[in-house]
Amino acid sequence: MTIFDLDVERISPALVNVASVPQRSPFRYPGGKTWLIPTVRQWLKQEGQEVSFLVEPFAGGGIVSLTAAFEKLAEHITMVEMDEEVAAVWEVILNGKNKWLADKIFSFDLTLDNIKSELDNPDKQIHDKAFCTILKNRIFHGGILAKGSGMIKNGENGKGIASRWYPKTLHDRILAISFVKGKIDFIAGNAFEIMERNLTNPKAYFFIDPPYTVAGKRLYTHFNIDHEQLFSLASRLKGKFMLTYDDTNEIRQLADKYQLQYKTIPMKTTHHTKKNEIIISDNFAWWVES
Numbered sequence: 001m002t003i004f005d006l007d008v009e010r011i012s013p014a015l016v017n018v019a020s021v022p023q024r025s026p027f028r029y030p031g032g033k034t035w036l037i038p039t040v041r042q043w044l045k046q047e048g049q050e051v052s053f054l055v056e057p058f059a060g061g062g063i064v065s066l067t068a069a070f071e072k073l074a075e076h077i078t079m080v081e082m083d084e085e086v087a088a089v090w091e092v093i094l095n096g097k098n099k100w101l102a103d104k105i106f107s108f109d110l111t112l113d114n115i116k117s118e119l120d121n122p123d124k125q126i127h128d129k130a131f132c133t134i135l136k137n138r139i140f141h142g143g144i145l146a147k148g149s150g151m152i153k154n155g156e157n158g159k160g161i162a163s164r165w166y167p168k169t170l171h172d173r174i175l176a177i178s179f180v181k182g183k184i185d186f187i188a189g190n191a192f193e194i195m196e197r198n199l200t201n202p203k204a205y206f207f208i209d210p211p212y213t214v215a216g217k218r219l220y221t222h223f224n225i226d227h228e229q230l231f232s233l234a235s236r237l238k239g240k241f242m243l244t245y246d247d248t249n250e251i252r253q254l255a256d257k258y259q260l261q262y263k264t265i266p267m268k269t270t271h272h273t274k275k276n277e278i279i280i281s282d283n284f285a286w287w288v289e290s
Helices: 034-044 063-070 084-095 098-107 112-119 126-139 167-177 191-197 227-236 249-257
Strands: 008-010 051-056 074-080 184-187 204-208 240-246 261-269 274-281
Touching: 034 063, 034 204, 034 240, 034 261, 051 063, 063 074, 074 191, 084 098, 084 126, 084 167, 084 184, 098 126, 098 167, 112 126, 191 204, 191 227, 204 227, 227 240, 227 249, 249 261, 249 274
Parallel strands: 051 074, 051 204, 074 184, 204 240
Antiparallel strands: 008 261, 240 274, 261 274
16 A cells, blocks of 8 residues: 555656656655556556546555546545544545645654654644644655654755645645545445455456565555455455555465466666566556567
8 A cells, every 4th residue: 555755667668757657646655656656557558448436445645546547547446444543534535524624734844843743743633643744744754654653864965844835736636626525435344244345346447555574564554454355355246456565475375366367567766776576467468578
């Protein structure tokens, strides 16, 4: 999951320039899928018409849902997120005081004293919680919100905590979402329950980007999910799906067990470590080889 400044980029003979992918999300999401957007577009366009219903059960930074909304790739979108802090942001942006949040970010004086005052406030309303989530996401190392994460020390060009704090950009992104939020429903809930609810819908598309088996514990608060149950659910979906995972023996064995097709896609981390991820789908007629 699945926060917006890219942590990964795709490696292929025709290298995807992630700077060419519109950055829609206010998050720097660890494990975010901006790098995968060109592939997601292919998947969503496989029937040659706008998808009627897209579900993102592990929304995280929400880049797939936002891209589908802005680019008119889906008529109706449901985003689901269990993490209370991340959910607060989407609840406020899509259903609440989005202008307040945008203006608060734009006018905030980023000092250690002001940060402490905001984070230590014991009486946070949902919009306060949303602001603090964006704040932590932008000043914590790697954008990681999980317990144990700490503030950036040096950052880019020695800017420290201000390295990833772009108030005007964040303000504009949040307000821009207002133009498409009518297409998006947000649910603060359980991904498995929403998938079960839509299990028999043949028109549904599911983009499923769960906490990965290797890095999930370090990156996310709600990392401990039943991966086999997720594969079992995916195998019973009547609609179309794309399921993304790290390339491990465990995941390949689960895909084989539930007779699910998969392909690998190469990528690299911000530390320039090359690795593969796995794309699992109900079909690959839409897949374009690089």
